[in-house]
Amino acid sequence: MSFRVLSRDGFARRGRYETPHGTVETPVFMNVATQAAIKGGLSSLDLKAAGCQAALCNTYHLHLRPGEDTVAKLGGLHRFMCWDGPVLTDSGGFQVFSLAQRRKITEEGVSFSSHIDGRRVLLSPEGAVDIQTKLGADIIMALDECVENPAPYEYVKQSAGRTARWLARCKERWTEKPAASTLWGINQGGVYDDLRIDHMRRIAELDLPGYAVGGLAVGEETAVMYHILDILEEHMPPDKPRYLMGVGTPENIIEAAARGLDFFDCVIPARNGRHGHLYTWRGRVNILNERYKEDGAPLDEACGCPLCQNHSRAYLRHLFKAGEVLALRLGVLHNLYFYNSLTARIRSEIEKGTFQTFRKQYAGVLDRKIQL
Amino acid sequence: MSFRVLSRDGFARRGRYETPHGTVETPVFMNVATQAAIKGGLSSLDLKAAGCQAALCNTYHLHLRPGEDTVAKLGGLHRFMCWDGPVLTDSGGFQVFSLAQRRKITEEGVSFSSHIDGRRVLLSPEGAVDIQTKLGADIIMALDECVENPAPYEYVKQSAGRTARWLARCKERWTEKPAASTLWGINQGGVYDDLRIDHMRRIAELDLPGYAVGGLAVGEETAVMYHILDILEEHMPPDKPRYLMGVGTPENIIEAAARGLDFFDCVIPARNGRHGHLYTWRGRVNILNERYKEDGAPLDEACGCPLCQNHSRAYLRHLFKAGEVLALRLGVLHNLYFYNSLTARIRSEIEKGTFQTFRKQYAGVLDRKIQL
Numbered sequence: 001m002s003f004r005v006l007s008r009d010g011f012a013r014r015g016r017y018e019t020p021h022g023t024v025e026t027p028v029f030m031n032v033a034t035q036a037a038i039k040g041g042l043s044s045l046d047l048k049a050a051g052c053q054a055a056l057c058n059t060y061h062l063h064l065r066p067g068e069d070t071v072a073k074l075g076g077l078h079r080f081m082c083w084d085g086p087v088l089t090d091s092g093g094f095q096v097f098s099l100a101q102r103r104k105i106t107e108e109g110v111s112f113s114s115h116i117d118g119r120r121v122l123l124s125p126e127g128a129v130d131i132q133t134k135l136g137a138d139i140i141m142a143l144d145e146c147v148e149n150p151a152p153y154e155y156v157k158q159s160a161g162r163t164a165r166w167l168a169r170c171k172e173r174w175t176e177k178p179a180a181s182t183l184w185g186i187n188q189g190g191v192y193d194d195l196r197i198d199h200m201r202r203i204a205e206l207d208l209p210g211y212a213v214g215g216l217a218v219g220e221e222t223a224v225m226y227h228i229l230d231i232l233e234e235h236m237p238p239d240k241p242r243y244l245m246g247v248g249t250p251e252n253i254i255e256a257a258a259r260g261l262d263f264f265d266c267v268i269p270a271r272n273g274r275h276g277h278l279y280t281w282r283g284r285v286n287i288l289n290e291r292y293k294e295d296g297a298p299l300d301e302a303c304g305c306p307l308c309q310n311h312s313r314a315y316l317r318h319l320f321k322a323g324e325v326l327a328l329r330l331g332v333l334h335n336l337y338f339y340n341s342l343t344a345r346i347r348s349e350i351e352k353g354t355f356q357t358f359r360k361q362y363a364g365v366l367d368r369k370i371q372l
Numbered sequence: 373m374s375f376r377v378l379s380r381d382g383f384a385r386r387g388r389y390e391t392p393h394g395t396v397e398t399p400v401f402m403n404v405a406t407q408a409a410i411k412g413g414l415s416s417l418d419l420k421a422a423g424c425q426a427a428l429c430n431t432y433h434l435h436l437r438p439g440e441d442t443v444a445k446l447g448g449l450h451r452f453m454c455w456d457g458p459v460l461t462d463s464g465g466f467q468v469f470s471l472a473q474r475r476k477i478t479e480e481g482v483s484f485s486s487h488i489d490g491r492r493v494l495l496s497p498e499g500a501v502d503i504q505t506k507l508g509a510d511i512i513m514a515l516d517e518c519v520e521n522p523a524p525y526e527y528v529k530q531s532a533g534r535t536a537r538w539l540a541r542c543k544e545r546w547t548e549k550p551a552a553s554t555l556w557g558i559n560q561g562g563v564y565d566d567l568r569i570d571h572m573r574r575i576a577e578l579d580l581p582g583y584a585v586g587g588l589a590v591g592e593e594t595a596v597m598y599h600i601l602d603i604l605e606e607h608m609p610p611d612k613p614r615y616l617m618g619v620g621t622p623e624n625i626i627e628a629a630a631r632g633l634d635f636f637d638c639v640i641p642a643r644n645g646r647h648g649h650l651y652t653w654r655g656r657v658n659i660l661n662e663r664y665k666e667d668g669a670p671l672d673e674a675c676g677c678p679l680c681q682n683h684s685r686a687y688l689r690h691l692f693k694a695g696e697v698l699a700l701r702l703g704v705l706h707n708l709y710f711y712n713s714l715t716a717r718i719r720s721e722i723e724k725g726t727f728q729t730f731r732k733q734y735a736g737v738l739d740r741k742i743q744l
């Protein structure tokens with residue numbers, strides 16, 4: 001796999017990442033398929049229609065159910081979920097800390113009880129690599145501890161140190177058994193500049209094929225998140241892809257791209273879609289509003305997604321009010337299409353050298369609530 | 373609209389029904405879109421992929437939400453739900469008797485409280501015609517009382533008489549305001565031969581464009597249902613389409629087609645699909661069974677549906693176990709495809725004059741539970 005920065009606009013980068021399952025044009029939004037399926041009932045055909053370039057699955061969930069051995073026997077994640085494009089698997093660190101019960105962190109790894117059946121599980125750095133290698137993802141993530149912000153300085157320092165040591169062990173395991181999967185490391189350090197920079201420098205030395213920033217959008221103010229990205233920029237390897245994990249709103253993504261980030265993922269578009277909160281280039285619409293009851297127009301005339309191409313605002317509102325599952329699907333499909341269009345637009349603006357103008361034009365616009 | 377019987381095999385008929393929204397080849401299974409949407413998140417594009425010829429919507433539900441005036445303002449049901457094929461609307465009689473609260477039947481009609489907000493509603497025969505005309509269905513159904521079996525003879529007699537008088541009023545209303553919609557009448561009479569035949573004769577005199585048999589598969593034994601169809605056959609107008617409402621299993625449909633019925637609808641395939649009970653030509657499979665955990669084969673090698681063409685048994689089982697909405701969609705899609713294939717097969721067997729052999733071959737097969 002290889003990454004090339006094709007052009008720059010300020011710190012923003014227009015790049016290209018080659019994987020065994022095709023090329024990813026960056027900045028890119030990876031569509032979240034936690035359990036090897038997109039929430040809301042989208043199939044892999046819908047993902048194509050949504051303009052999806054890459055899917056993201058979750059190690060924690062897939063390890064617990066159906067298990068990496070099952071997925072491997074069935075030909076790996078791509079074949080299992082019928083998606084022939086690139087797949088990244090999250091290490092599961094975040095889910096261990098948000099979903100699992102009775103977790104215990106030691107130098108060895110993290111042990112916890114499954115949220116499904118209470119079964120006791122140990123996830124070690126080596127285990128995370130092994131699981132993801134079996135799953136057959138194109139990009140696999142190192143095991144990290146994701147600490148909620150703000151956390152005490154001393155705890156974050158200690159935790160970031162452990163995450164760095166875990167990363168070295170991940171690399172060792174990954175190097176031992178050459179596979180098609182490529183390993184990326186994750187920066188931690190909470191909201192503390194020195195810890196973030198120190199950690200970034202330390203993990204950059206491992207010369208991994210890609211780097212992520214984790215532990216953001218977990219409790220801190222947006223300005224703090226942007227500040228951390230600002231100070232990290234010069235310390236992230238310039239020739240490697242940079243992935244901001246689990247972020248964020250459309251404006252967050254523009255602002256992070258402006259700070260040199262290339263890869264994104266987030267549950268926000270799918271979650272909002274399932275609640276009828278739909279993105280447009282003018283802002284976010286609540287389609288359940290009474291005003292759309294007899295509104296025969298598409299949500300967004302200019303949108304090329306299957307919802308806007310076929311259905312009216314009134315029909316979508318009816319589906320939500322009537323509790324029809326199709327409402328969820330169309331809502332998610334539209335929002336993923338919007339996010340994929342947003343990153344396509346960012347790419348095009350960087351190419352044209354007009355990204356800074358674009359960024360100013362949409363500041364305060366895309367995240368606001370509007371009525372049509 | 374016109375109906376032609378193209379060929380016969382015993383009492384079974386291979387027919388063709390022309391509607392303003394296209395031709396329906398019969399016997400046909402109408403795919404149930406109660407609230408102007410197929411349960412499980414299927415879109416109109418999925419309906420095409422399922423081989424659907426005609427959709428069925430429900431007057432009771434659509435009157436309560438979003439209301440026929442709203443649907444009419446939005447261009448009628450076809451445009452509202454983005455389905456350009458034929459649509460039949462059920463009169464809502466069945467739902468009034470199964471869903472509504474505090475219902476009161478008088479000669480005028482039936483009044484009830486909405487199951488959504490308790491609002492008091494009167495549904496009269498004229499009202500049922502008006503609502504369905506506004507909805508813009510190709511085929512509209514007269515208001516009837518659907519009595520659960522078995523019910524006392526005297527009650528059924530009185531009720532069937534009222535349903536016959538309601539039908540005459542429906543016809544009068546429908547004749548007054550010529551619309552694209554065509555009105556079909558519904559036979560009632562419970563499990564009593566004389567009442568069924570008397571009612572059928574009486575409503576046949578109205579010379580409507582189509583006739584349905586209602587009030588079956590509502591509590592009686594299957595053998596009783598077949599018996600009622602047997603005795604009705606000679607009393608149903610031979611040149612009109614015949615619709616068996618709300619029935620049934622694959623074997624029920626074969627047996628009813630063998631008794632001269634042309635149109636069918638039922639929630640069984642979608643409901644079973646949502647629970648992972650999937651039809652094959654060898655019987656019904658419970659895909660949640662542990663035995664499919666690592667089974668990489670498609671559910672049915674010979675099936676052309678999007679589930680069987682793309683996904684494995686193991687993946688579908690995983691989706692159900694993981695609670696993913698995509699499981700419902702793929703399950704429903706497969707079962708509707710099966711039902712649409714089943715009626716296509718019935719048509720082809722009648723055309724070839726081999727329907728009786730086919731019927732014997734699959735007796736006791738399609739409704740049984742099997743393991744693959």
